[in-house]
Amino acid sequence: MNSTKRYLITAALPYANGLKHIGHLAGAYLPADIYVRYLRAQQREVLFVCGSDEHGTAIPIQAKKEGTTAQAIIDKYHPIIKQNFKDLLISFDIYHRTSAPIHHETASAFFKKLNDQGDLEIKESEQYYDEQAATFLADRFIQGTCPNCGFTQAFGDQCEKCGTSLSPEQLIDPVSTLSGNKPVKKSTKHWYLPLDKHESWLRQWILTEHKDDWKGNVLGQCKSWLDGGLQPRAVTRDLDWGVKVPVPGAEGKVLYVWFDAPIGYISATKAYCKEHGMDADILWNDKDTKLVHFIGKDNIVFHCIIFPVMLKLHNNILPDNVPANEFVNLEGDKMSTSRxxxxxxxxxxxxxxxxxxxxPAMADVLRYYLTTIMPESKDSEFTWKGFQDANNSELVAIFGNFVNRSFVLMHKLCKGKVPPLHATRLDSKDQQLIKDIEDAKIKIEQSIEHYKFREALFEVIDLARKGNRYMQEKEPWIVAKTLEENPLNQQLIDNCLHLCLQLTANLAIFINPFLPQTAQRLCHMMKVVDKMLEWKNGGRIKLLSVGYSLRAPELLFRKIEDSEIQQQLEKLKAGAAKADAAKAKTEAALTGDNKQPLSQEPTVPSDSKAEIQFDDFAKIDLRVGTIKTAERIPKADKLLKLEVDMGEEVRTICSGIAQHFTPEEIIGKQVTVVANLAPRKMRGIESNGMILMSEDHTGKLVFVGPDSLVPNGKTVN
Known part of the structure; x- marks a missing residue:
């Protein structure tokens, strides 16, 4: 018996600096919506909140790129993203925004309470300052010469020519992109959240209390952070865009976006409760509220370590679960806005x-395919051929086919009405189908309760598959040919179609969390109200009354043609080619290959990190490892076989460094590993990762690794 009084469900706040792709949808918003629709069908009290994240440097950077203001950027993208979610049937109770006054008030009060309690620390450090613009400079507003390749317009966080990650202090001759002047170092103070003081309870809460109910990928990443040792993290920043720091001596400072954004869940709740006459404090302060965060894996540390510390200090409830998903790739490659x-x-x-x-139901078709490939435990891949197959071979040929046959035969053989069930004529196949319906409900709800949405949807489609098989074995159209000789055989037809129609009603209930449009169309065909979709009705075979007239069948799904898929593939390739051409043009300009003078205006190249955004960059999982063994691979002059200790596992990695290093000299070396690269066979050996390397001025390879000893498995941020 579920004792939870209410559910508070959140989905990660998307940045309002551009359009969002279907990887975002599959990662956080679709699984959250499936879970919420299931809870509503269970008649549980639930609030589903989300909203646009409208602060941080990504917004003014996008504004600079589009030649407009930060406010104009968020006003442009917030309504588009909100409408996109609505069109794809994501049923938020409220989709709010962090630029709203109630959010600024909530975030300010949250910070002030922690500060007044002494839970924050103040530290001073020197940072670059633009005297003409009278502002401290974020990394992206500093340019200079890359120390690695000599490129003269590298940014303070990355060189766009060689790809090296940088800090502003590493740039040669740095200048401000705001004024073009050389910045000076100036002392500034910031407020920090001392995460190191909370390691003990975090370890107990995450790794002991939730070791059996949180996902393995979530626990693994949390353990890596905890084992590496937590450090104080700044909660303020010198910017003019964001929530102003509400204490004396903090002029010109705003709350760091990672601190301000998750408070957006609370401010969105307050906005909803204010409009509906509810008490938001009950939702966030009552231990009987079950809080669940749906996020992508790049947000695990924020929602499992940092935000819980904030919530605990603020006397709020902690999340019951954080079912983070991995990433969705596209046609064999990572999704990339810049490319x-x-x-x-x-x-x-x-x-x-x-x-x-x-x-019909094309929003449902996307929801269906994304659920079947949902990256619940590892990265998955969207392909247009897979999308077509999922629709044509499963939705059309299995689910839609069963429903259509049931209705057509009911109208043809039972006068368009639900036929009676003749108990004395039930056979083992009938009894098995009844049991399949009952069992399906249990399997589906258990899977959803444990956030296994792919598994739950499989059970729904498998039940439709069993219905098709049952009908094929019963062959009521063949039995109908015997009625002249044996009129009592109508009872066999009645039993078959009665059970098929009751199965259809159950399919409407079970598919509703996943494909709400389809569930509504089924209700229309069966002439029943939405109340029938309540979960308690699932598993029963008395949902449709005997003698009740049903409507003629309607097309639930249409076939997707090869030409449509080819068109999408060509569109994808054309877009990538256009981006490549723009990139080549930019690189030619930046390297002096064309005669045009470089613009003196602060610009963001078309393939810059500002266009990638954190979501895209964070798809690369960089971790520290130590080389335990190294050996040459026979008949491979360039390859060494390495065994690398990654903390929780030892990986075999083949690396093309044999011409630069002997095996003996690299044993014990700490390296940076691309940990989520798909395995690849090299000389018959499966390589599970890639070692990051660079070149010195002589062209010799050098390891890109930590400057000091770091725990194996630690994430590189």
């Missing part, structure tokens, strides 16, 4: 939903 290798939600909506003759 235009992506499928934005808006693109799908334009091409399949808003398009004339787009067909």
């Amino acid at each position: 235009n290798w992506k499928l934005e939600m808006q693109d799908y909506i334009d091409d399949f939903i808003n398009k004339e003759n787009g067909g």
